[in-house]
Amino acid sequence: xxxxxxxxxxxxxxxxxxxxxxxxxxxxxxxxxxxxxxxxxxxxxxxxxxxxxxxxxxxxxxxxxxxxxxxxxxxxxxxxxxxxxxxxxxxxxxxxxxxxxxxxxxxxxxxx
Amino acid sequence: xxxxxxxxxxxxxxxxxxxxxxxxxxxxxxxxxxxxxxxxxxxxxxxxxxxxxxxxxxxxxxxxxxxxxxxxxxxxxxxxxxxxxxxxxxxxxxxxxxxxxxxxxxxxxxxxxxx
Numbered sequence: 278x279x280x281x282x283x284x285x286x287x288x289x290x291x292x293x294x295x296x297x298x299x300x301x302x303x304x305x306x307x308x309x310x311x312x313x314x315x316x317x318x319x320x321x322x323x324x325x326x327x328x329x330x331x332x333x334x335x336x337x338x339x340x341x342x343x344x345x346x347x348x349x350x351x352x353x354x355x356x357x358x359x360x361x362x363x364x365x366x367x368x369x370x371x372x373x374x375x376x377x378x379x380x381x382x383x384x385x386x387x388x389x
Numbered sequence: 390x391x392x393x394x395x396x397x398x399x400x401x402x403x404x405x406x407x408x409x410x411x412x413x414x415x416x417x418x419x420x421x422x423x424x425x426x427x428x429x430x431x432x433x434x435x436x437x438x439x440x441x442x443x444x445x446x447x448x449x450x451x452x453x454x455x456x457x458x459x460x461x462x463x464x465x466x467x468x469x470x471x472x473x474x475x476x477x478x479x480x481x482x483x484x485x486x487x488x489x490x491x492x493x494x495x496x497x498x499x500x501x502x503x504x
Binding site: 311 | 393420422439448479494495496497
């Protein structure tokens with residue numbers, strides 16, 4: 278019940294295309310869903326986050342879509358660029374909690 | 390502003406050796422965390438410290454100990470290293486307190502190989 282399932286494991290997208298990464302969770306107590314971006318040799322860094330009271334959040338080319346009833350959320354990267362090539366982790370947490378649950382990660386490669 | 394600093398960046402140990410990974414943050418954060426990252430398994434929480442003076446087990450605590458030395462520093466110790474502990478270790482911190490969610494800020498990791 279604590280798992281966050283992330284797919285796909287890897288993704289190759291042409292420059293200018295849309296990258297889509299999906300995540301699903303079980304625990305309905307989760308109320309904070311961040312996405313982290315990790316470049317090789319670096320630690321993960323927060324990219325964008327959403328709470329379940331909204332269905333979508335957009336920051337530049339990055340959009341989170343959230344479906345509370347299905348317990349699913351996804352990251353869309355519009356106009357994908359080679360510089361977006363990285364590993365992306367979805368995560369789930371709950372207010373007052375200290376144990377963020379991370380998905381297994383998606384390695385994105387954007388072809389120039 | 391350095392953020393979260395981890396030392397060392399790389400280390401090779403022999404089975405049975407001991408070692409302490411160091412972590413310090415300069416953001417005045419309350420909470421600190423230690424994770425390990427293995428291929429295909431995401432980030433798994435080893436131990437965390439919700440606030441200065443407290444530590445708690447995470448998902449995979451066996452074989453590790455931690456010390457929250459002060460608000461800034463949180464160390465991870467391997468008492469008797471095993472090959473299964475070969476991994477990349479990340480320290481993170483957050484401003485999290487009860488009733489709030491704040492993102493975690495990560496260091497750049499320690500790459501540990503145990504032969």
